[in-house]
Amino acid sequence: MATIFAQASGRGKAGVAVIRLSGPQAWEAVSALAGRLPAPRQAGLRRLSFAGDYLDEALVLCFEKGASFTGEDCAELQVHGATATVQAVLQALAAQPGLRLAEPGEFTRRAMENGRLDLSQVEGLADLIEAETEAQRKQALAVLSGGVGQLVERWRTQLIRAAALLEAVIDFADEEVPEDVSPEVSSLLAAVQGDLAREVGRISASERVREGFEVAIVGRPNAGKSTLLNALAGREAAITSEVAGTTRDVIEVRMDLGGLAVTLLDTAGLRETEDKVEAIGVERALQRARAADLRLFLLDGDDLPLLVPQPDDLVVQGKADLAEGQGLSVSGKTGAGLDRLVAELTKRLSDRASGAGVMTRERHRACLQRAQNALDAAQVELALGQERLELAADHLRNAARALESLLGRVDVEALLDEIFSSFCIGK
Ligand SMILES: Nc1nc2c(c(=O)[nH]1)N(C=O)[C@@H](CNc1ccc(C(=O)N[C@@H](CCC(=O)O)C(=O)O)cc1)CN2
Numbered sequence: 001m002a003t004i005f006a007q008a009s010g011r012g013k014a015g016v017a018v019i020r021l022s023g024p025q026a027w028e029a030v031s032a033l034a035g036r037l038p039a040p041r042q043a044g045l046r047r048l049s050f051a052g053d054y055l056d057e058a059l060v061l062c063f064e065k066g067a068s069f070t071g072e073d074c075a076e077l078q079v080h081g082a083t084a085t086v087q088a089v090l091q092a093l094a095a096q097p098g099l100r101l102a103e104p105g106e107f108t109r110r111a112m113e114n115g116r117l118d119l120s121q122v123e124g125l126a127d128l129i130e131a132e133t134e135a136q137r138k139q140a141l142a143v144l145s146g147g148v149g150q151l152v153e154r155w156r157t158q159l160i161r162a163a164a165l166l167e168a169v170i171d172f173a174d175e176e177v178p179e180d181v182s183p184e185v186s187s188l189l190a191a192v193q194g195d196l197a198r199e200v201g202r203i204s205a206s207e208r209v210r211e212g213f214e215v216a217i218v219g220r221p222n223a224g225k226s227t228l229l230n231a232l233a234g235r236e237a238a239i240t241s242e243v244a245g246t247t248r249d250v251i252e253v254r255m256d257l258g259g260l261a262v263t264l265l266d267t268a269g270l271r272e273t274e275d276k277v278e279a280i281g282v283e284r285a286l287q288r289a290r291a292a293d294l295r296l297f298l299l300d301g302d303d304l305p306l307l308v309p310q311p312d313d314l315v316v317q318g319k320a321d322l323a324e325g326q327g328l329s330v331s332g333k334t335g336a337g338l339d340r341l342v343a344e345l346t347k348r349l350s351d352r353a354s355g356a357g358v359m360t361r362e363r364h365r366a367c368l369q370r371a372q373n374a375l376d377a378a379q380v381e382l383a384l385g386q387e388r389l390e391l392a393a394d395h396l397r398n399a400a401r402a403l404e405s406l407l408g409r410v411d412v413e414a415l416l417d418e419i420f421s422s423f424c425i426g427k
């Protein structure tokens with residue numbers, strides 16, 4: 001097993017940078033630069049030098065095999081965060097025999113191979129590193145902490161109990177008339193089925209938290225959509241003008257609304273138009289607005305644009321500085337009503353986000369649905385009577401396997417390549 005190394009901290013100038021090593025020669029390689037090593041898990045200040053060249057004064061930290069992030073012998077060099085310092089130390093490490101630069105996600109891959117993290121935790125770690133808002137951070141941490149594994153363990157225990165009841169009857173079927181275990185097995189399965197349905201129901205909210213909610217501002221030309229977007233974003237992201245039909249392409253702004261990641265969309269004003277380019281803009285606006293999680297209708301007068309609000313959409317009177325509006329009204333120009341609008345928007349999105357759980361992506365949905373299908377099939381066999389119990393037991397095994405694949409215990413190689421390649425180097 002090669003010993004790998006990489007900068008674990010972010011690229012670019014910084015106060016301190018962390019370079020980590022993992023593998024059988026991690027300690028030896030650090031010792032070649034730093035001399036005597038501090039006791040494991042204790043930081044020691046050392047002069048690093050290589051080939052007679054003084055590289056830096058650094059903190060050195062060693063972790064023993066079996067008690068490290070990767071499970072291998074690990075070491076860290078906490079050096080001054082100059083790009084030149086990091087380069088010099090990386091080059092000195094690359095010159096050591098048996099050492100090579102880590103690939104993206106390779107430390108985490110080793111952690112998983114050594115049983116330190118399961119696949120869902122690896123996904124949680126990837127999400128945590130990407131997290132930009134409080135809700136993303138909390139959700140990712142719950143997954144990294146093993147939330148998926150806890151659920152799977154509970155379900156697995158129940159399925160094993162159900163399988164054991166079936167096996168007992170299957171094995172003794174010829175000797176005596178066995179008692180009918182079907183009702184008990186069926187109710188065990190029903191409990192798991194209830195849990196699975198609940199978790200599947202949470203995925204879309206978790207996905208929204210993870211990827212961000214899309215909120216589209218829609219309205220007639222000149223309603224003040226771009227001005228409102230800029231006011232919400234706190235910067236001039238979109239061009240505004242008194243010319244109706246100014247915005248053509250969809251403009252996206254990432255925001256943090258009360259801890260939720262939100263992509264705000266400014267769209268072309270909706271109207272019938274002869275202008276070819278504007279018409280394309282209107283078509284795009286309609287498409288993106290329909291696909292968004294929520295539409296913010298900005299009215300200039302009474303008439304709705306070419307789109308019907310959904311029950312959860314926000315309908316707001318614009319240019320509040322010019323006219324008295326009923327209900328919510330806002331002025332992007334003066335900022336009047338902006339706080340109330342943000343509060344209302346945040347409330348609606350938070351309501352949806354509150355349904356989130358630890359199942360956070362399409363892969364989880366697919367595994368859960370396979371388990372659901374298998375359990376549905378098992379229930380059908382149970383209902384068909386004693387001679388079908390063996391088939392029911394088969395379906396139970398399939399359900400258990402589907403659940404275990406949430407943790408990456410089965411056929412994951414292709415998946416792993418995809419997941420780890422999305423990591424940054426040093427993780
Ligand atoms: N400097 C530094 N900070 C860091 C990390 C790191 O690798 N280095 N982490 C890395 O991403 C995170 C902390 N995560 C870690 C997870 C496990 C172990 C570890 O050594 N686990 C051993 C021992 C556990 C114990 O002593 O309680 C184990 O699980 O056996 C270390 C860090 C965040 N901060």
Ligand SMILES: Nc1nc2c(ncn2[C@@H]2O[C@H](COP(=O)(O)OP(=O)(O)OP(=O)(O)O)[C@@H](O)[C@H]2O)c(=O)[nH]1
Binds near residue numbers: 222319
């Ligand atoms: N009085 C007042 N004028 C506003 C307000 N918001 C925007 N305007 C003006 O209305 C005109 C159109 O504003 P925009 O923000 O470009 O409107 P839009 O809805 O993005 O327009 P399109 O891109 O054509 O769809 C500009 O002259 C703005 O200065 C407001 O709250 N109050």
